Amino acid sequence: GAVVSQHPSWVICKSGTSVKIECRSLDFQATTMFWYRQFPKQSLMLMATSNEGSKATYEQGVEKDKFLINHASLTLSTLTVTSAHPEDSSFYICSASQGRLTNYGYTFGSGTRLTVV
Amino acid sequence: GQQVMQIPQYQHVQEGEDFTTYCNSSTTLSNIQWYKQRPGGHPVFLIQLVKSGEVKKQKRLTFQFGEAKKNSSLHITATQTTDVGTYFCARGLQGAQKLVFGQGTRLTINP
Numbered sequence: 001g002a003v004v005s006q007h008p009s010w011v012i013c014k015s016g017t018s019v020k021i022e023c024r025s026l027d028f029q030a031t032t033m034f035w036y037r038q039f040p041k042q043s044l045m046l047m048a049t050s051n052e053g054s055k056a057t058y059e060q061g062v063e064k065d066k067f068l069i070n071h072a073s074l075t076l077s078t079l080t081v082t083s084a085h086p087e088d089s090s091f092y093i094c095s096a097s098q099g100r101l102t103n104y105g106y107t108f109g110s111g112t113r114l115t116v117v
Numbered sequence: 118g119q120q121v122m123q124i125p126q127y128q129h130v131q132e133g134e135d136f137t138t139y140c141n142s143s144t145t146l147s148n149i150q151w152y153k154q155r156p157g158g159h160p161v162f163l164i165q166l167v168k169s170g171e172v173k174k175q176k177r178l179t180f181q182f183g184e185a186k187k188n189s190s191l192h193i194t195a196t197q198t199t200d201v202g203t204y205f206c207a208r209g210l211q212g213a214q215k216l217v218f219g220q221g222t223r224l225t226i227n228p
Contacts, residue, residue: 034214111158
């Protein structure tokens with residue numbers, strides 16, 4: 001089955017620094033990947049759609065300059081949280097699909113737990 | 118709008134009891150997907166429903182899609198401790214690939 005690898009699984013950073021999170025599709029090509037944010041005991045909130053070779057599409061209310069997304073290849077998308085602050089602490093998860101919505105659904109990475117101190 | 122409402126928010130059952138979570142939309146859904154997220158884990162795809170009135174089963178799990186394609190349900194028969202987790206429904210937006218998730222139902226089980 002499809003596998004999505006996300007790294008790192010957890011990170012602690014100081015306020016004001018930047019953190020990069022990687023999301024890789026290991027056995028399939030993903031022209032589109034998605035980045036979600038999840039607060040404790042809450043649902044997944046879509047932040048942005050990452051498109052290979054073009055600019056990401058951000059959801060309303062998500063700051064483009066704060067959450068930089070790069071999708072430079074068919075198997076890799078990165079999310080950089082710039083100038084992180086404690087309120088950015090959250091669980092960030094990426095997902096990808098092998099094609100348009102299919103019976104295979106979306107495969108999620110294992111997530112990155114970001115703590116900003 | 119695009120949101121899907123999911124109830125209940127929490128459900129605690131005794132092991133062996135049944136469990137049901139419901140997902141409702143004010144607009145017609147092109148499809149509905151269900152995911153399970155174990156505590157501390159990431160969402161795992163369970164199933165996709167596309168057809169009006171569709172019913173699919175996976176062992177003790179039964180998934181239904183309403184005739185009007187505005188609601189869906191997941192029913193677990195005779196819960197086991199391995200069923201613990203949060204169950205999310207998610208709608209696919211027609212014309213787009215992105216998913217919009219419901220609020221989730223967190224299932225806890227007393228062994």
